[in-house]
Amino acid sequence: MPFTYDPEKSNVVLRETEAFFLKNPKIKEEIKDVGWIYQGIGDIIPQTIENFSSGHYFPYIESWEELQISFNLMVFGFYKQAFVSLRSSLELGLLSVYYNINDDGHKTVKDWLMSKDSWDSNTPKADRIQNILYSNANIKTFDQKLNLRERFNKLGLLHNYVHTKGYRYSNHLGILKSNFQTFQEKTLLEWLYVYREITTLVVTLHLLKYPIGAIKFDWSKKTGIDNPFPVLEKSQIEQIGKLLSKEYMMAIEKIADEDENTQHFYNYIKGLPDITKKEVELQILNLDKSMIEHGEGFFEWEKQQKDAIEKYSNKDKQRALRRIEKLGLMVKNRG
Secondary structure, three states, X not given: XXXXXXXXXXXXXXXXXXXXXXXXXXXXXXXXXXXXXXXXXXXXXOOOOOOOOOXXXXXXXXXXXXXXXXXXXXXXXXXXXXXXXXXHHHHHHHHHHHHOOOOOHHHHOHHHHXXXXXXXXXXXXXXXXXXXXXXXXHHHHHHHHHOHHXXXXXXXXXXXXXXXXXXXXXXXXOOOOOOOOOOOHHHHHHHXXXXXXXXXXXXXXXXXXXXXXXXXXXXXXXXXXXXXXOOOOHHHHHHHHHHOOHHHHHHHHHHHHHOHHHHHHHHHHHOOOOOOHHHHHHHHHHHHHHHHHHOOOHHXXXXXXXXXXXXXXXXXXXXXXXXXXXXXXXXXXXX
C-alpha cells in the first residue's frame, strides 16, 4: 500500500497513549469522570408520551456518540479528526437545547432529523443557534452575569480543524511533525482541555434549560428505582459540581430556586406519597424478570447477582438472596 498512515502505526500510538495514562492516572480518571457527566446530563431531557421516539433526543445522543468517537480517534493518534469530532459534538450538544428551547422539539426537529432537501432542514449556523439559545430567560440571565457567550466563542477554534487552517490545524499539527500518526502529549492535553470545555458548556446549557436537574432531592422516596421524571440523582449533581465552577453552580441553583415551572414541578413531586417497601420490591422483581427474559437466562443472571451481592451488607445480602430464591422458584414452576 502507498499509505504512510496505516493501522500498525495506529496501534503503536495506542500503546504509547496507554503508557501515558499509566504514568498519569489522574488524566485518564478525569476523562472518565467528565464522560460520565456528559452521559448523565441526558437524563434531564424530558421524555413524554407526546415526544417519545420523536427524535427530539437525537441531537444529544449523536453528540454523546461523537464525543466517544473523538476519544477513540485521539488514542490512535488521529488528532485532527478527533478535534473535528469534538466540534461536531459541540454543535449537536447545542442543537439539543436549540431544538427543545420551547419544549416543542418533537415538532421543530423533524425536517432536520429526516435530512430533507430544503433550506429549513439544514443545520443552523452558529450565530442563529446562539440567538435562539440566548432568547431563553435563564440562559440570558446566566450569560449576563457570567458571560457564557465568551466560553462559546473561544471554542470557535475548532472551526480551524474542519477547514485545515495551515499546519497548526492539519494532520501534521505542526511543521516539524512526521507525516504519519505519532503520539503527541501536548496535543492530547489540548484535546483534554477542549473536551472538558465542551462538556462544561453543554451541561451548563442543559441545566439552564432544565433547572430541575440542579435540585438535590431523594427522588427514590417517591419513585423507588423506576424514576420517570427528568431529574438527576444527588451523586450526579455532586459530580457536575466538580466540573463546573462554584460560581456556575451557585448561579444555576439560584435560577432553579426562582424558576416558576421548576418549582411547580418540584413541589408536585414532593407532594406525591412516599413509595412503600412492598412497591419497591415489586419494581425490583419486575426489573429482574426483564433482565432474565432479555438476557442469557436465569442461571447466568443468578451467577451475576450472587457475584454482585458479595459487596452488600449482611442484611441487604439476605434480602437479595431471598429475591433470587423467589425468582428461581417462579422459573422452576413455570418450566
